[in-house]
Amino acid sequence: DGGITQSPKYLFRKEGQNVTLSCEQNLNHDAMYWYRQDPGQGLRLIYYSHIVNDFQKGDIAEGYSVSREKKESFPLTVTSAQKNPTAFYLCAVSRGRLNQPQHFGDGTRLSIL
Amino acid sequence: GQQLNQSPQSMFIQEGEDVSMNCTSSSIFNTWLWYKQDPGEGPVLLIALYKAGELTSNGRLTAQFGITRKDSFLNISASIPSDVGIYFCAGPGVQGAQKLVFGQGTRLTINP
Numbered sequence: 001d002g003g004i005t006q007s008p009k010y011l012f013r014k015e016g017q018n019v020t021l022s023c024e025q026n027l028n029h030d031a032m033y034w035y036r037q038d039p040g041q042g043l044r045l046i047y048y049s050h051i052v053n054d055f056q057k058g059d060i061a062e063g064y065s066v067s068r069e070k071k072e073s074f075p076l077t078v079t080s081a082q083k084n085p086t087a088f089y090l091c092a093v094s095r096g097r098l099n100q101p102q103h104f105g106d107g108t109r110l111s112i113l
Numbered sequence: 114g115q116q117l118n119q120s121p122q123s124m125f126i127q128e129g130e131d132v133s134m135n136c137t138s139s140s141i142f143n144t145w146l147w148y149k150q151d152p153g154e155g156p157v158l159l160i161a162l163y164k165a166g167e168l169t170s171n172g173r174l175t176a177q178f179g180i181t182r183k184d185s186f187l188n189i190s191a192s193i194p195s196d197v198g199i200y201f202c203a204g205p206g207v208q209g210a211q212k213l214v215f216g217q218g219t220r221l222t223i224n225p
Contacts, residue, residue, distance in 0.1 A: 006155075033212075042201065042217040043156075058212070090155050099144040099163065099205050102213055104155030 003027040006091050006105035012113050013078065013085060021076045021108045023091030030096035032074035036060060037088040037107075046089075049074055050096050078110060086112050119202055119216035127224050132189040134219045136202030145185035146203040146213070147176050156201055160187070189221075197223050 007022045023032065031050045035043040045058030049068040063082025068074055078085045088109050092102040119136050126132060136145070144163055148156035160171050162178035162185060169176055173190045185204075189196055199218040 004155075040220075043215045045212060048212060092155075101146050101158050101161050102203075103158060104148075106155050107153070109153070 004091060004093055004103060004105040006089075006108050008108060009106070011108055011110045013110060014113050016080045018077055018079050019110065021078070021089055021091075021110070023074045023076070023105060025072050025093045027093055027103075028071070029093040030071070031094045031100075031102075032068070033092040033094075033102060034058075034064070034066065034074070034076045035090040035092065037090060043090065046076065085110055117202055117204065117214055117216035119200075119219050121219060122217065123220040123222070125222045125224065126192060128192060128194060130192055132192055132196070132221060133186065134188075134200060135184060135186045136216050137184045138204060139183075141182040142185075142204035143182065144205050145176070145178050147174075147185070147187050148201045148203060150199045150201065150218075152198070159200075192221075192223055194223055194225060197221055 003026050005024045013019045033048040034046040036046055037043050044060050046060055046064050047055055047058050047066040049055035052068055052071050055066050055068050063079055065077045088107050090107045091105045094100045094102045116139050117136055146161050147159045149159050150156040160169050160176040165178055165182050166180050167178040175188045177186045199220050201218045202216040203213045
């Protein structure tokens with residue numbers, strides 16, 4: 001969706017290395033989300049944030065960390081503790097009100113070297 | 114937690130055929146969302162439904178919010194090659210949590 005920028009499109013991680021995926025939005029939406037998608041699978045929620053300086057763990061937060069220092073930015077760090085990081089990572093945003101749809105970026109594909 | 118079951122998991126059809134897929138929930142939802150994901154891209158919102166019984170169209174796509182509030186249906190008429198992709202249903206998780214629960218997706222393949 002326009003207004004949501006994920007970078008890079010492709011990322012490679014060495015063993016024991018932390019990597020950070022970027023998600024930026026210019027929609028002035030309050031809520032931001034990170035999902036992981038494995039081949040042939042649905043979306044699993046990693047972390048989400050409904051307001052600056054606050055975030056909550058999703059269903060698979062272990063091995064990941066986030067920050068929300070600015071409304072427009074919600075970076076995701078894949079730490080060395082995440083033993084199976086190869087996946088497609090999707091960032092989403094919404095107005096944050098109940099039942100509001102989420103809109104997605106184009107994703108980052110992370111692979112292990 | 115809440116789960117969404119999509120059916121079928123995959124479909125192989127001929128160009129021009131109509132397509133039907135559905136999504137069922139173990140609990141009542143008050144919103145249903147349908148997304149389409151092209152390979153290597155993020156999901157794009159197709160249709161949002163907010164009222165039981167609601168029937169909404171978006172071009173050749175029609176979605177319905179089931180009367181029981183535990184299911185939703187998506188139909189595609191006269192399929193074309195660009196309809197290929199994965200279709201996801203989604204709905205709000207635990208009330209007030211402002212999270213979405215996603216189905217596993219229906220993969221649509223079209224033979225020209």
